[in-house]
Amino acid sequence: xxxxxxxxxxxxxxxxxxxxxxxxxxxxxxxxxxxxxxxxxxxxxxxxxxxxxxxxxxxxxxxxxxxxxxxxxxxxxxxxxxxxxxxxxxxxxxxxxxxxxxxxxxxxxxxxxxxxxxxxxxxxxxxxxxxxxxxxxxxxxxxxxxxxxxxxxxxxxxxxxxxxxxxxxxxxxxxxxxxxxxxxxxxxxxxxxxxxxxxxxxxxxxxxxxxxxxxxxxxxxxxxxxxxxxxxxxxxxxxxxxxxxxxxxxxxxxxxxxxxxxxxxxxxxxxxxxxxxxxxxxxxxxxxxxxxxxxxxxxxxxxxxxxxxxxxxxxxxxxxxxxxxxxxxxxxxxxxxxxxxxxxxxxxx
Numbered sequence: 001x002x003x004x005x006x007x008x009x010x011x012x013x014x015x016x017x018x019x020x021x022x023x024x025x026x027x028x029x030x031x032x033x034x035x036x037x038x039x040x041x042x043x044x045x046x047x048x049x050x051x052x053x054x055x056x057x058x059x060x061x062x063x064x065x066x067x068x069x070x071x072x073x074x075x076x077x078x079x080x081x082x083x084x085x086x087x088x089x090x091x092x093x094x095x096x097x098x099x100x101x102x103x104x105x106x107x108x109x110x111x112x113x114x115x116x117x118x119x120x121x122x123x124x125x126x127x128x129x130x131x132x133x134x135x136x137x138x139x140x141x142x143x144x145x146x147x148x149x150x151x152x153x154x155x156x157x158x159x160x161x162x163x164x165x166x167x168x169x170x171x172x173x174x175x176x177x178x179x180x181x182x183x184x185x186x187x188x189x190x191x192x193x194x195x196x197x198x199x200x201x202x203x204x205x206x207x208x209x210x211x212x213x214x215x216x217x218x219x220x221x222x223x224x225x226x227x228x229x230x231x232x233x234x235x236x237x238x239x240x241x242x243x244x245x246x247x248x249x250x251x252x253x254x255x256x257x258x259x260x261x262x263x264x265x266x267x268x269x270x271x272x273x274x275x276x277x278x279x280x281x282x283x284x285x286x287x288x289x290x291x292x293x294x295x296x297x298x299x300x301x302x303x304x305x306x307x308x309x310x311x312x313x314x315x316x317x318x319x320x321x322x323x324x325x326x327x328x329x330x331x332x333x334x335x336x337x338x339x340x341x342x343x344x345x346x347x348x349x
Contacts, residue, residue: 006317006318007029007030007031007317009056009057009058009089010029010031010057010058010060010317011034011050011052011054011057011058011059011060011088012025012026012029012031012033012034012059012060012061012062013033013034013036013050013059013060013061013062013079014026014033014061014062014063015036015038015048015061015062015063015072015075015076015079016038016063016072016075017063017064017065017066017072017075017292018062018063018064018096018292019292020289020292021062021064021096021289021292021306021309022062024304024306024307024310025062025306025309025310025313028306028307028310028311029310029313029314034050034051034052034054035050035051035052036048036049036050036051036079037049037050037051038075038079044071046074046075046078047078048075048078048079048082049082049086050082050083050086053086054083054086054087054088055086055087055088056087056088056089057088057089058088058089058090058092058317059083059088059089059090059091059092060092060094060313061076061079061080061083061091061092061093061094062094062096062309063075063076063079063093063094063095064095064096064097064099064290064291064292065095065097065098065099065100065118066097066099066262066264066290066291067264067266069099069100072099073099073100073118073121076093076095076122077121077122077125078125080093080122080125080126080127081125081126083126084125084126090128090129091126091127091128091129092127092128092129092130092131092313092316093122093127093129093130093131094131094309094313095130095131095132095133096132096133096289096290096291096305096309097133097262097290097291098118098132098133098135098140099118100114100115100117100118101115101135101136101137101140102115102136103115104116104136104137104139104140104143105137113143115140115143116143119140119143119144119145120145122144122146123144123145123146127146128146128147129146129147129148129149129316130144130146130147130148130149131148131149131151131309131312132148132149132150132151133150133151133152133153133261133288133290133305133309134150134151134152134153134186134233134261134262134290135150135233136182136233136234137182138150149312149322151305151308151309151312151322152186152189152326153261153288153303153305154186154189154190154193154326155308155326155329155330155333156288156303156305156308157190157231157259157286157303158190158193158194158333159333160259160286160301160303161190161194161229161259162194162333162336162337162340164257165194165197166340168227169344171227171254171255172197172198173198173225173226173227173254174194174197174198174199174200174226174227174228174229175199175200175201175202175221175222175223175226175227175228175229175253176188176190176191176194176199176200176201176202176228176229176231177201177202177203177204177221177223177228177229177230177231177244177248178201178202178203178204178231179204179206179230179231179232179240179241179244180203180204180205180206180240181203181205182233183231183232183233184203186231186233187201187231188201190229190231193330193333193334193337194337196337196338196341197337197341200221200222200226201221202219202220202221202222202223202228203219203220203221204216204218204219204220204244204247204248205217205218205219205220206240206243206244215243216243216244216247219247219248219251223248223251223252223253224251224252224253225252225253225254226253226254227253227254227255227257228248228253228254228255228256228257229257229259230244230245230248230256230257230258230259231259231260232258232259232260232261233260233261233262234260234261234262234263234264235258235260235262235263235264235265235269235285235287236264236265236266236269237266237267237269238265238269238272238273241258241260242272242273242276245258245276245281245282246281249281255283256281256282256283257282257283257284257285257286258282258284258285258286259285259286259287260285260286260287261287261288261290262287262288262290262291263285263287263288263290263291263293263300263302264291265293270295270297270300273285273299273300274297274299277299282299283299284299284300284301285299285300285301286300286301286302286303287300287301287302287303288302288303288304288305289302289303289304289305289306290305311325312325
């Protein structure tokens with residue numbers, strides 16, 4: 001494929017936490033990853049520099065600030081500073097998973113708002129634009145004093161759900177479940193794409209009792225004998241999700257499929273999910289590859305967002321609308337659903 005002239009000024013870098021993502025995105029863009037030196041000294045100080053000139057180039061750098069959060073964040077900040085001092089024309093930072101996103105408010109006296117601190121650090125280091133993916137709270141974009149896009153995995157999840165329904169045509173009762181009020185908007189957005197399947201929505205009301213701990217108060221909605229798609233932004237220790245799935249199973253849900261954007265799986269969470277799958281509570285877990293999954297069990301499906309990120313980068317390079325990309329993807333899925341249901345109804349008649 002012939003490279004567009006506008007790509008001549010682009011330099012694409014990936015750092016330690018997002019090497020696989022960088023390679024996949026570079027392939028989609030028909031680019032080569034720019035060579036970079038990342039040197040960790042014995043005392044854990046970091047030295048980073050581009051191995052080629054980036055003067056007057058538009059730099060794109062990809063790094064999830066996933067565990068080890070502070071190491072990956074510091075690596076990103078140092079890389080941005082090195083690009084700035086190498087006279088990059090612009091520095092566009094892509095953070096598929098944004099660490100510290102949950103510290104977006106004070107919940108007790110004398111607590112920091114670390115998410116705001118990190119946004120300030122990124123700007124001070126030299127970032128000109130930030131691209132994030134499925135923020136814990138959308139209002140976090142207001143912390144940034146530079147342009148920021150927060151992308152959503154709605155279409156990635158919707159396409160996967162559609163393929164699941166095609167493969168399981170007998171599953172005619174489906175319900176989209178929000179594990180808390182914060183997830184209700186995204187859950188509703190995905191559910192609306194499946195109105196032709198007569199999808200329903202349920203909400204789990206929970207109370208946070210401590211860090212990474214919560215109690216389920218009640219379930220609003222009917223989940224009995226339904227395939228339940230539980231939608232959330234992340235799985236950390238998994239306690240909240242596991243509790244929610246136990247409640248749904250007690251409410252006679254037929255199947256439970258968990259879809260979460262960011263798969264952190266801290267503190268042996270995968271082992272606890274494996275037991276839940278073994279006990280026939282959870283049927284499958286689906287996450288995106290904002291965080292690279294080194295050891296993927298059979299019950300875990302990973303959806304790639306790299307083509308989507310590449311398409312977003314193209315839109316930015318060509319000064320086109322990113323929202324138009326969402327519209328086109330939504331229209332495409334709707335056509336597929338209509339065509340599938342039409343064919344299915346004809347076959348049944």
